Structures are given as C-alpha cells and as structure tokens.
Amino acid sequence: MTTAEAPPANPVGFGRMTRKEDARFVRGKGTYVDDVVLPGMLHGAVLRSNLAHARIVSMDTSAAEAHPKVKAVITGKTLEGLKLAWMPSLSHDVVPVLATDKVRYQGQEVAFVVAEDRYSARDALELIEVDYEPLPPVMDAREALSPGSAVIRDDIEGKADNHIFDWEAGDRSATDQVFERAEVVVTQDMLYPRVHPAPMETCGAVAHMDKVSGKLTIWCTTQAPHAHRTLYALVAGLPEHKIRVISPDIGGGFGNKVGIYPGYVLAVVGSILTGAPVKWTEDRSENLMSTSFARDYHMHGEIASTRDGRITGLRVKVLADHGAFNNTAQPSKFPAGFFHVFTGSYDLEAAHCEVTGVYTNKAPGGVAYACSFRVTEAVYLVERMVDCLADELGMDPAELRLKNLLRPEQFPYMSKTGWEYDSGDYPRALRLAMDIAGYEQLRAEQERRRRAPAPQGAPAPLMGIGVSFFTETVGAGPRKHMDILGLGMADGAEVRVHPTGKAVVRLSVQTQGQGHETTFAQIVAEQLGIPPEDIEVVHGDTDNTPFGLGTYGSRSTPVSGAAVAVAARRVRDKARLIASAMLEVDPDDLEWEKGRWFVRGNPTSARTIQEIALAAHGPLELPEGVEGHLDAQCVYDPPNLTYPYGAYICVVDVDPGTGVVKVRRFVAVDDCGPRINPMIVEGQVHGGLADGLGMALMQVIAFDTDGNCLGGSFMDYLLPTSMECPSWELGETVTPSPHHPLGCKGVGESATVGSPAAVVNAVMDAIGVRHADMPLTPAQVWRAMQGRPLRTDLALA
Amino acid sequence: MQVTMTVNGEQVTRDVEPRLLLVHFLRDDLGLTGTHWGCDTSNCGVCAVWMDGEPVKSCTVLAAMASGHEIRTVEGLEREGQLDPVQEGFIQEHGLQCGFCTPGMMMTARYLLDRNPHPTDEEIREAISGQICRCTGYENIVRAVRWAARHAAAGQAREEVSAP
Numbered sequence: 001m002t003t004a005e006a007p008p009a010n011p012v013g014f015g016r017m018t019r020k021e022d023a024r025f026v027r028g029k030g031t032y033v034d035d036v037v038l039p040g041m042l043h044g045a046v047l048r049s050n051l052a053h054a055r056i057v058s059m060d061t062s063a064a065e066a067h068p069k070v071k072a073v074i075t076g077k078t079l080e081g082l083k084l085a086w087m088p089s090l091s092h093d094v095v096p097v098l099a100t101d102k103v104r105y106q107g108q109e110v111a112f113v114v115a116e117d118r119y120s121a122r123d124a125l126e127l128i129e130v131d132y133e134p135l136p137p138v139m140d141a142r143e144a145l146s147p148g149s150a151v152i153r154d155d156i157e158g159k160a161d162n163h164i165f166d167w168e169a170g171d172r173s174a175t176d177q178v179f180e181r182a183e184v185v186v187t188q189d190m191l192y193p194r195v196h197p198a199p200m201e202t203c204g205a206v207a208h209m210d211k212v213s214g215k216l217t218i219w220c221t222t223q224a225p226h227a228h229r230t231l232y233a234l235v236a237g238l239p240e241h242k243i244r245v246i247s248p249d250i251g252g253g254f255g256n257k258v259g260i261y262p263g264y265v266l267a268v269v270g271s272i273l274t275g276a277p278v279k280w281t282e283d284r285s286e287n288l289m290s291t292s293f294a295r296d297y298h299m300h301g302e303i304a305s306t307r308d309g310r311i312t313g314l315r316v317k318v319l320a321d322h323g324a325f326n327n328t329a330q331p332s333k334f335p336a337g338f339f340h341v342f343t344g345s346y347d348l349e350a351a352h353c354e355v356t357g358v359y360t361n362k363a364p365g366g367v368a369y370a371c372s373f374r375v376t377e378a379v380y381l382v383e384r385m386v387d388c389l390a391d392e393l394g395m396d397p398a399e400l401r402l403k404n405l406l407r408p409e410q411f412p413y414m415s416k417t418g419w420e421y422d423s424g425d426y427p428r429a430l431r432l433a434m435d436i437a438g439y440e441q442l443r444a445e446q447e448r449r450r451r452a453p454a455p456q457g458a459p460a461p462l463m464g465i466g467v468s469f470f471t472e473t474v475g476a477g478p479r480k481h482m483d484i485l486g487l488g489m490a491d492g493a494e495v496r497v498h499p500t501g502k503a504v505v506r507l508s509v510q511t512q513g514q515g516h517e518t519t520f521a522q523i524v525a526e527q528l529g530i531p532p533e534d535i536e537v538v539h540g541d542t543d544n545t546p547f548g549l550g551t552y553g554s555r556s557t558p559v560s561g562a563a564v565a566v567a568a569r570r571v572r573d574k575a576r577l578i579a580s581a582m583l584e585v586d587p588d589d590l591e592w593e594k595g596r597w598f599v600r601g602n603p604t605s606a607r608t609i610q611e612i613a614l615a616a617h618g619p620l621e622l623p624e625g626v627e628g629h630l631d632a633q634c635v636y637d638p639p640n641l642t643y644p645y646g647a648y649i650c651v652v653d654v655d656p657g658t659g660v661v662k663v664r665r666f667v668a669v670d671d672c673g674p675r676i677n678p679m680i681v682e683g684q685v686h687g688g689l690a691d692g693l694g695m696a697l698m699q700v701i702a703f704d705t706d707g708n709c710l711g712g713s714f715m716d717y718l719l720p721t722s723m724e725c726p727s728w729e730l731g732e733t734v735t736p737s738p739h740h741p742l743g744c745k746g747v748g749e750s751a752t753v754g755s756p757a758a759v760v761n762a763v764m765d766a767i768g769v770r771h772a773d774m775p776l777t778p779a780q781v782w783r784a785m786q787g788r789p790l791r792t793d794l795a796l797a
Numbered sequence: 798m799q800v801t802m803t804v805n806g807e808q809v810t811r812d813v814e815p816r817l818l819l820v821h822f823l824r825d826d827l828g829l830t831g832t833h834w835g836c837d838t839s840n841c842g843v844c845a846v847w848m849d850g851e852p853v854k855s856c857t858v859l860a861a862m863a864s865g866h867e868i869r870t871v872e873g874l875e876r877e878g879q880l881d882p883v884q885e886g887f888i889q890e891h892g893l894q895c896g897f898c899t900p901g902m903m904m905t906a907r908y909l910l911d912r913n914p915h916p917t918d919e920e921i922r923e924a925i926s927g928q929i930c931r932c933t934g935y936e937n938i939v940r941a942v943r944w945a946a947r948h949a950a951a952g953q954a955r956e957e958v959s960a961p
Contacts (some may be wrong), residue, residue: 006820018888025896026832026884028871032897035830119814119822200835200897200931202845251833251897252931284836513895513932686934714840714929722922722935 001259010533012594015528016679019518020318020533028251033204036219037189042071043123043207044048044270045278046263047111047128048290049103052139052361052707053150054132056099056110063127064113069120071274073128074266075713076100077230079445084269087235088651090484091335093164093326094155095364097262097269097630101473103132104152106709107289109733112266114278136708137361138162140794141298141321144358151403152359154325164326164357167238170342170417175352177235177617178313186392188320190384191773192377193792194287194296194321194362194701197369199512201251203291204281207267215480217244220264224550225510229542231260254691255368256292258329258552285679286713292329292365293701296321296793297339297377297599302514303385308393311346318379321360321793328366329552330373330487337367338473339376340417343425344382344620345471345645346404351416361707366611370691372474372553384771385521386645391770395590396443397761398649400433402427405469409504412738413442419473421643422737423747426672429733430469433647433669436731439465440557442651461653461662464766468648470754475558475642484549488637491555492546493563495524495571499617501610504569505532507539508548509560514748515680516556520564522676523742527568527573528609529595546633554746557676560738563636565741572609578616579607581627587623642737646670650758654766661763663696663724668755669731675739681747688751694720694751694775696759700775704795768790800864804829805873815862820844822860823870831871831900833836835929842928845901846870852908854927862930871900874907882949883907883942894932901928906942913947 008016061073076098079085086094099110113129115121136150143149144162153159178746179185206219216238222228225245235242250257263280269280276436282291304313320336322328330337336355342375343351367373386404390397405426406413413421419485432441446463454460479488491508498504505524507516516539521532538544547562572592578595580587583605590597598606607615616622616630651665669683675681698718701711711717736743756774764778772784804827811826823829833892834856835843841945844855847869874881884908886892893899893956902925909916909924916924921942930938 019891021896022888025893025899026876026880026887026903028829028900030831030896032830032833034834035825056844101932118825119816198931200837200841200895200929201833250895252895252925254931282839284838447900513893515894549825679891683933683937686936687894687932688934691931713834713838715838719927719929719931721929722939723926727918727939728934728936 004066005751012521012529012530012531014674014676014721017518017532017677019515020519020521022514032201032249032251033219033221034205036206038042038206038208038277038707041277041279041682042116042270042274043088043112043118043121044112044114044267044278045125046109046127046266049099049106049108051103051132051134052106052137053104053135053152055102055135057131057133059111060129061111064124066125067124069111069116070124070323071116072114072270073478074269079269082269084265086234087265087487089325089327090329091326095325095327097265101155105361106707107286107363108535112270114270114274115483131154131696138705139361139703139705141319141358141360141641145362145755150291151475152361162330164359165335166321166354166356167335167770168352168354170352171350172352173351175315176315178302178350179302179315182312183307184303184305184392186385186389187302188385189300189512190381190771190772191277191463191793192295192297192299193774194293195369195695195699196293196701196717197254197256198288198597198717199252199254199256200284202284202287203257203263205264206277206617207271208277209271212688215242215244216268217246218264218268219246219248221250221257221512222247223257223512223543223552224319226508226547227484227524227549228260228583230487231485240500243252243268245542247510250512254370254786255294255511255552258368259292259365261291284714288701288717289681289712290363292594293323293363294367294369294569295377298510299381301381301385302792303389305389309393309400309403311389312349313461314343314348314351314385315383318353318355320355320357320678321362322366323364324359326357327364328365329484331476331484333481338372339378340375340381341375341376341415341419341473342418343415344379345406347406348416351600362703369509370688370749372749372753373473373474373476377636379470379753380757383470384760387761387764396671398439400469401469402419402430404634406548407428420640421471422640422739423735424643424645425733425735426469426645429669429671430647432731432733433667436669436729437665440651459656462656462766463653464654466758466760466762466765468649468754468757468761468771469644471645472542472554472753473641473752474554474644475639476553476555476637477641479637487549489549490549490601490637491560491563492633492635493560493567494631495564497571497609497613501534501612501613503535505535505537505564506545507560508546509551509556509566510540514551514556516683519676522569523561523564527565528572533602552626554748557603557744558642558746559636559638559743562638562741563634566636567632567634571630574626574630574632575609575612577623578612581598581620582612582615626669639739642740644670644750648754648756648758650762652766653763654763654781659778660777661781663693663726663759666726666728667729667731667749669733670747670750671733671735672750673743674734678746682730684747685730688749688780689728690720690725691752691757693725693759696756696774696776697724698775698777700792702793702795710795798861800860802863802865803867805869812933815861817860819858819860820862823855825938827871829872833897833900833928842901845897845904845928847904847908851903871903874903881907882945883910885948886941886944890937890940890944892933898928898930902930902938908943910946918935936945
C-alpha cells in the first residue's frame with residue numbers, strides 16, 4: 001500500500017486504537033478449532049435422530065464398523081459401559097451424550113463414528129440402522145402440561161408429567177393490591193419465540209488423549225474453558241490437572257458456545273478409544289437443530305397505571321419452553337435467569353412474576369444468544385407493555401417513558417424484585433436519543449403522511465416510530481449469590497512485568513470477537529503507563545491462565561476487567577515500594593503519574609515503570625517484606641452486578657400491500673460507563689442492533705406438530721444481511737458504575753437486549769395494531785393488519 | 798482423480814475424491830485455512846474465493862470443477878509483505894470482530910473495488926449482500942470498504958491481479 005496516511009499513535013490507556021488481533025485475521029491466519037490439525041488425526045461424525053420422540057428398539061452398527069476407513073463406532077451402549085451415556089446439565093438435570101432409551105428431539109445424538117477422514121465418517125453414518133418406535137411428540141408448550149400429554153422424561157424416576165419448575169419473584173399481594181385499585185390495566189399475551197445465535201463458526205472440538213502422559217488436550221469452541229475443564233473432570237472422573245482446554249480463535253459465540261455439547265464429549269471418548277486425536281465439527285443443520293436455542297418464553301403481561309400515565313404495577317406469568325432437557329445456563333439460584341429484572345427502567349409500586357418451566361420435544365439449551373440471562377425477554381416484555389399502555393391511554397410512548405423512568409437521584413435504586421441498580425441518568429439518555437433522531441420532526445412527518453391523500457397506484461408506505469428503553473443486569477456475579485454448578489462466578493487475573501518493562505496479562509475469560517487482546521492491554525496500559533503494544537494478553541488456555549467462569553452475560557469487562565485493573569494497581573503499589581528504595585525516599589513521598597513514580601515537589605526525581613521493573617529483577621536491596629520481580633494477581637468477586645442502559649429509537653416504513661418492513665433509521669444511545677476503546681464498544685453495539693433487528697423481523701426456530709424443526713438451515717432460518725440493516729446512528733452518555741474499579745458496566749449484549757422491542761414497537765406504530773408476535777415477517781405483518789396474526793412458534797397442521 | 802490448479806499464483810496438483818469440495822481441498826489438502834466453511838447451503842459466504850477472477854462460494858464448487866482454473870484466496874491478498882488496502886481498511890475501520898466471515902468479505906470487497914473503484918454505500922451493501930456477518934451489523938464493513946476505496950487506486954490493484 002502506497003497511499004496510507006500515518007496511523008495515529010496508540011493511546012497509552014483508554015481511547016480508540018485498532019485491534020492487536022486483526023493482523024492475523026485479515027491475513028487468514030487465525031486459528032479456529034477446525035484449523036487445528038494433529039498428526040494421525042481422525043474425524044468424527046454424529047448420527048442424529050430424525051424423529052422428535054421415539055423409542056429406540058434396536059440399532060445395527062455392523063455395516064458401519066465394516067467400512068474400511070472406520071476406526072470406531074460409539075453408541076449409547078458403549079457409553080453406558082463407560083458410565084458416560086448421561087452427563088449433568090447446567091441446571092441440575094441430566095442430558096444424554098448418546099441416546100440409550102429414547103430420542104427426545106429431532107437432531108438428538110444417537111451414534112458417533114470415528115473414521116480416517118471427514119467424508120468417510122459421514123458415509124458410515126448412512127450404514128447405521130436404527131429401528132425406532134415413534135411416540136407422540138409434545139411440540140406445543142401450551143399443551144405440555146395437559147393431562148393427556150405424552151411424558152417426555154420417563155428416564156426420571158416417578159416422572160408423570162412435563163413440568164420442570166415453578167418460580168416466582170416480587171411481592172404477590174402488594175402487586176395484586178396495586179392492580180385492584182388501578183385506574184387502568186392493560187393485558188397482553190406475547191411470545192418471545194425460539195431463536196438461535198448461529199455464530200458463523202459452528203461448534204467443534206479436537207480431542208487428544210496422550211496415553212503416555214495421561215494428559216487430555218481439547219481444542220474446543222468454548223466461551224468458558226475453565227468451567228469446561230472442571231466439568232470434564234467431574235463428569236468423566238479425569239484428574240483436572242491432566243486436562244487442558246484450549247479455546248483458540250472462536251468464530252462468534254453469542255452464548256451458543258457456553259455449554260458442553262455431546263459432540264465434545266464424543267471427540268474425547270473417540271480419542272480415548274482409538275488412541276488418536278479426533279476432530280469433530282458439526283455442520284450448520286446440526287448447529288441450528290441441536291445446540292442451544294434462546295428465548296421461547298410465552299408471556300402473559302399485565303400493566304397497571306393511573307389515567308394520566310403513571311405506571312404503578314407489573315404482573316407477568318411466563319410459560320418457559322426448555323426443550324427436552326433442562327440445560328439452560330444461569331446462576332443456580334435463578335431457574336429463569338435474571339428475568340425478574342422485568343420492571344425495567346421504571347419506578348413502580350409493586351411487581352410480581354411467575355415462571356413455569358416445561359419439557360417439550362425440542363432441543364435443550366435455553367440461555368444463549370446475547371441475552372444476559374433472560375434480560376432480553378424481560379426488556380422485551382416491559383417495553384412492549386409500556387407501548388400497549390401508551391396505545392390504551394392515547395399517549396406518546398416517549399412521553400409515557402419520560403414520565404415513568406427512574407430519576408437520577410433515585411440511584412442506587414432497589415427494584416421491587418430485589419435488584420440494586422448501580423447508577424444512571426435515564427431521562428438524559430432518552431432525551432439524547434430523541435434529539436439525535438429528531439423525534440418531534442419524525443412525529444410531524446408521520447402525521448403529515450397519515451393526513452396526505454392516498455396516492456394513485458401502489459399505496460404509500462406506513463411510517464412507524466418505535467422507542468425502547470432498557471436496563472441491563474450484567475457482570476455476574478457476586479459469588480455468595482451466583483454460581484454455575486457450584487462454581488462461584490469470580491474471575492482471576494495475573495499481571496507480570498518482565499525485566500525490560502514489557503508485560504503479560506493472563507485472563508480467565510476468552511474472546512469470541514470482542515477484542516480482549518486489545519481492550520485488556522489498554523486496561524493495563526491505563527493503570528501502569530506501559531504502551532498497549534508492549535503488553536501481551538494470554539487467554540483461552542487453561543494451562544496458562546487463572547481460573548474463571550468465562551465470557552458470556554457481558555461479564556468480561558465487569559468481572560475480568562475489574563480483576564485485571566486491580567492486579568495492575570497492585571503492581572503499581574509494589575512498584576512504588578521498589579521506586580522508594582531506588583530513590584531512597586519514603587513511599588509516602590512518591591506520587592504517581594501515568595508510567596512513573598516521582599518525588600513529590602521534585603518531578604525530575606523519578607523512576608519509570610520500566611526502570612522499576614528492571615530494578616525489581618536486579619540486585620537492588622528491596623524494602624523489607626517486598627519480594628523481587630514485578631507481578632500481582634487478583635481474584636475479583638464483584639460486589640454487585642452492573643447496570644448498563646440505553647435508549648433506542650427505530651423508524652420503519654411498512655409496505656401495506658406486502659407487509660414488508662424497511663428499517664429506515666435506528667438511533668441507539670448507550671451508557672456503559674467509561675469506554676475503554678470506543679471503537680470496539682461501537683462495534684459491539686452495531687452487532688447487537690443487527691441481532692435485534694433479525695430477531696424482530698426474520699429469525700425463528702419453529703416446529704411442525706410432527707416435531708420437525710423448520711429452521712434447520714440458512715435457507716429457512718433467515719439472518720439479517722447488509723441489505724436489511726440500516727446505517728446505525730449511535731450516541732452515548734457516561735455514568736460510571738460506583739462499585740467497578742474502572743466504572744465500566746459492560747456492553748456486549750446491550751443492543752441485542754434493547755433493540756427488538758424498538759423494532760416491534762415501530763412496526764406496531766406503523767400498522768396501528770397493538771401486538772403481533774415476532775418475527776414480523778411480511779406474512780405476519782400482513783396478517784396482523786388483517787387482525788389475524790399468526791402463532792410463530794408452531795406450524796399448525 | 799487428479800486435479801491441477803493455480804492457487805494464489807502457485808500451481809498445485811493433488812489426487813482427490815471426485816466429490817471433494819473446493820473449500821475442503823483448500824483447507825484440508827493445501828492447508829489454506831483462511832477460507833472458512835459456514836453453512837453448506839451457499840447462504841453465508843464465509844467460503845468465498847475467486848475462481849478465474851470471479852468470486853465463488855467454495856462450498857458449492859467441487860475441487861474437480863476448479864481443475865485447470867485459477868484460484869485466489871485470502872492468503873493471496875497480501876503482496877510482497879504489503880497488505881491490500883482492503884485488509885488495511887478492515888483493520889482501520891474495525892470491519893471485523895471474530896474474523897470468521899472476514900476473508901470472504903474481503904475477497905468480495907476486492908472484486909467490487911477492482912470493477913468500481915468508488916462505490917456508493919448502497920453498492921457496497923449490495924456487493925456483500927450474499928454474505929453473513931453476525932458481529933459487526935455490517936456498518937464497519939461498509940466503512941472498511943470505503944476506506945480501501947479512498948486509500949488505493951483500484952485499477953493498479955487489478956493490474957497486479959491479472960498479471961501472469
């Protein structure tokens with residue numbers, strides 16, 4: 001390249017800088033799991049059930065075993081012998097690695113073939129004969145608890161229905177009282193349909209059991225390598241120090257890569273049985289049909305208010321479709337995740353929610369897809385209910401929100417369902433979004449268009465404006481309240497400055513595109529004054545990083561970012577003691593300026609962090625109690641969650657003849673506290689907005705009543721492209737979190753959480769309909785305009 | 798069967814199964830893992846490469862069909878240690894996050910700029926509309942291509958490409 005402008009110097013700390021990791025990605029030199037090749041490596045493929053509910057009568061694998069390139073065929077029977085046929089789920093249930101008795105959803109794992117190459121492994125799947133006795137599938141969550149319904153989980157002793165749990169939060173009687181005396185009550189049923197995160201890289205693993213050393217190495221598409229290692233140790237009885245989980249470059253996660261899938265375990269078993277490394281990479285249909293879905297909440301909402309629009313109460317009943325196994329990932333205490341943050345951003349008198357979880361013959365999973373543990377469902381519910389109320393009262397939805405938003409002086413705010421919101425200035429964010437959008441002008445334009453005489457020929461598009469305001473609940477979490485399978489949600493970090501002043505920081509969390517190698521270097525740079533290019537970030541390898549629960553729920557910056565900041569400050573404190581010995585002054589006489597300690601009143605008498613690092617490794621006589629070298633570690637146990645928030649405004653044009661929705665504009669104002677690297681934050685928001693638009697308009701994993709998955713390929717499961725997405729318009733406010741060392745709140749999922757309601761609100765505003773369920777496909781919009789919106793979860797025969 | 802093709806300017810010959818997909822040939826036989834695989838159905842475009850100067854989705858081309866043809870992959874974008882402006886644009890404008898769709902996006906972007914050195918945003922969006930990115934919401938990919946358009950004479954790049 002000959003015409004490049006000189007790139008701006010990197011900030012020594014926070015600020016926009018290009019990403020350190022990009023050098024390999026733009027050259028095609030990333031290392032994703034499927035790029036890993038080991039000598040003598042074999043390839044695995046999974047045989048899956050084509051039925052949603054059936055008893056396995058018999059299975060004949062002899063022809064597959066006779067295939068000249070097949071090395072092993074593993075069935076449920078094989079695994080029963082190894083006591084590995086079932087494994088614990090993340091929610092105190094069990095899930096089969098390979099089906100032994102019944103298959104319980106279409107796409108469930110039935111057998112595993114290990115062969116010399118990818119294609120032969122797939123060929124051999126065709127040679128396995130399975131004799132199924134079909135059973136009636138339970139596909140409608142609303143019918144799952146009906147007395148006549150087939151019992152899916154007859155593996156659980158004494159189980160006679162499809163009920164999983166009942167759970168509630170809030171004050172029932174106080175809420176009932178608020179509703180009894182309410183001047184206005186609006187009720188609305190709504191579905192947040194089943195969707196799938198669909199990262200561009202599907203799930204996969206390469207497992208290598210070294211028989212001599214007894215060490216198992218697993219390259220795996222995981223967002224939580226340490227948690228996986230511990231679970232492998234607990235499930236398979238392997239010693240934890242002999243397991244190394246490596247999560248190399250990951251092609252997107254979005255929650256899809258939190259859990260342990262049967263394919264990972266099968267690759268391990270395959271390697272143990274054959275003595276060779278085994279690679280398993282699922283195809284796209286396997287990914288969409290069998291790995292973690294998200295949402296699938298059937299919600300019945302009620303909102304109470306005064307006649308002049310002061311919201312007083314919120315009441316919700318949820319039917320949660322968890323699929324065939326309860327395998328959602330969330331802190332143990334909360335079977336519905338953080339759904340009970342559903343009071344959103346408003347100051348209510350009382351609120352109550354009840355959630356009932358049920359089994360159906362669908363893939364298990366549950367918390368996946370940038371949802372912050374079900375905050376997505378909660379925000380969608382409250383933001384739709386507020387719009388339904390605005391419709392009922394004939395009020396402008398932005399005005400109604402401004403009237404009810406929490407005020408800055410109410411923080412820290414204890415919500416009616418027990419959440420302590422850390423900080424915020426909500427009205428400011430909404431007003432900024434309205435300013436950027438030109439809200440008044442947009443409403444005036446809408447009014448003009450509505451009054452304009454109908455044009456000849458094609459009808460004029462219907463303009464709609466949608467507003468949403470969200471409060472997120474991220475950074476899980478305080479270990480006394482939050483664990484996953486008994487593992488507390490605290491994260492470790494280690495910062496080490498080498499003799500020449502270059503540093504290495506080791507993280508428990510792992511990037512799937514969030515840019516940790518850059519952001520975390522900037523966190524250390526900000527604390528120590530070492531340029532980010534002199535800081536190496538090590539992550540995603542359990543042999544080389546401290547323990548922690550991984551990257552999901554927007555927790556990397558709130559938890560691990562705090563751990564790194566504290567560790568770096570400990571390094572700085574130690575550097576002060578060493579500098580005092582170097583300068584022969586009392587440590588209390590030293591002052592810090594980014595990158596150096598200097599003597600108060602004498603700024604030229606100073607030692608840089610690089611000089612101190614060298615001295616820490618040299619012959620200098622150190623102060624009493626100070627060990628040599630310059631390093632520190634921290635295990636950060638968050639005192640509270642963080643609460644990023646934002647105000648979104650969407651403008652759509654709907655073709656009344658076809659129901660096609662065009663998103664004309666989307667304005668997003670986010671407050672995630674201080675931004676370590678604004679470029680990366682904006683990128684995170686862009687991606688989340690596209691996610692939200694996709695869920696609102698296109699994406700759904702639906703089923704037919706026979707149990708067939710209707711979203712099993714990208715031809716059926718539609719994701720937004722560059723043509724559906726507008727040019728996103730962003731704004732920001734900054735309200736630091738008072739309890740986070742950097743004030744940062746996390747941002748990864750904000751836009752996914754906040755945007756669907758804005759899009760749906762805009763479409764409803766355009767077509768003048770109170771509610772229709774997502775996805776708002778042309779067919780759904782058109783039907784809604786006729787007063788006949790469809791159920792979107794089920795294709796009724 | 799035997800296939801012979803030129804990949805990033807280098808002639809390669811291999812014995813392959815007739816059913817082998819080009820994407821697997823590039824990745825597994827040649828070790829060029831910059832080209833990714835994402836969907837099987839030609840919807841996602843993470844496998845996009847050039848065949849005789851035209852973008853193709855290599856998950857729906859057989860290695861046998863590519864025999865006798867000229868293939869260019871992401872590994873062939875950088876020339877003599879110089880990044881293509883498209884690669885530099887993706888870095889400067891944060892046009893990638895997880896990096897999985899990036900090689901395919903860049904191959905399409907280079908193709909676009911060779912034919913249309915100063916595309917409008919709409920033309921850029923149209924050009925990448927057969928490819929899916931789950932991370933960026935496309936905004937910064939559009940900006941990255943715009944950056945590349947601003948920073949290079951695309952005609953020059955085209956000449957380099959077509960030179961034998």
